[in-house]
Amino acid sequence: xxxxxxxxxxxxxxxxxxxxxxxxxxxxxxxxxxxxxxxxxxxxxxxxxxxxxxxxxxxxxxxxxxxxxxxxxxxxxxxxxxxxxxxxxxxxxxxxxxxxxxxxxxxxxxxxxxxxxxxxxxxxxxxxxxxxxxxxxxxxxxxxxxxxxxxxxx
Ligand SMILES: [Zn+2]
Numbered sequence: 067x068x069x070x071x072x073x074x075x076x077x078x079x080x081x082x083x084x085x086x087x088x089x090x091x092x093x094x095x096x097x098x099x100x101x102x103x104x105x106x107x108x109x110x111x112x113x114x115x116x117x118x119x120x121x122x123x124x125x126x127x128x129x130x131x132x133x134x135x136x137x138x139x140x141x142x143x144x145x146x147x148x149x150x151x152x153x154x155x156x157x158x159x160x161x162x163x164x165x166x167x168x169x170x171x172x173x174x175x176x177x178x179x180x181x182x183x184x185x186x187x188x189x190x191x192x193x194x195x196x197x198x199x200x201x202x203x204x205x206x207x208x209x210x211x212x213x214x215x216x217x218x219x220x
Pocket of ligand 1: 131134187188
């Protein structure tokens, strides 16, 4: 069953499939799709509303904001939850809702080392400073502790 579902088929139970994402506008969002969207969904109707739960998965190519290298990224949403009022409609198209969830799942600042499968060639100076800052802070705390101990002894 595709993402467009007829209400006569509801409750559809569980179904899965692939969906072409050409209409999702992903390249405009900086993500080049490397295949179809794979989905596994489960639908239920309760009190005039359609509830969809499921898993979405889509492989895209992103560009690292630090080193500008392209890398593969797997968008994986395993807790999709959609609640759609039926309003006497005969069919429901899940495509725009699924598209929104996919776009929201894209990293705002993609880093090629985000999956930890590889390391990025570029480390931002701000990050290095933050690490140094932490270290010197704990050093200061250590110094203070040593002083305390000395004071206790004397
Ligand atoms: Zn990088």
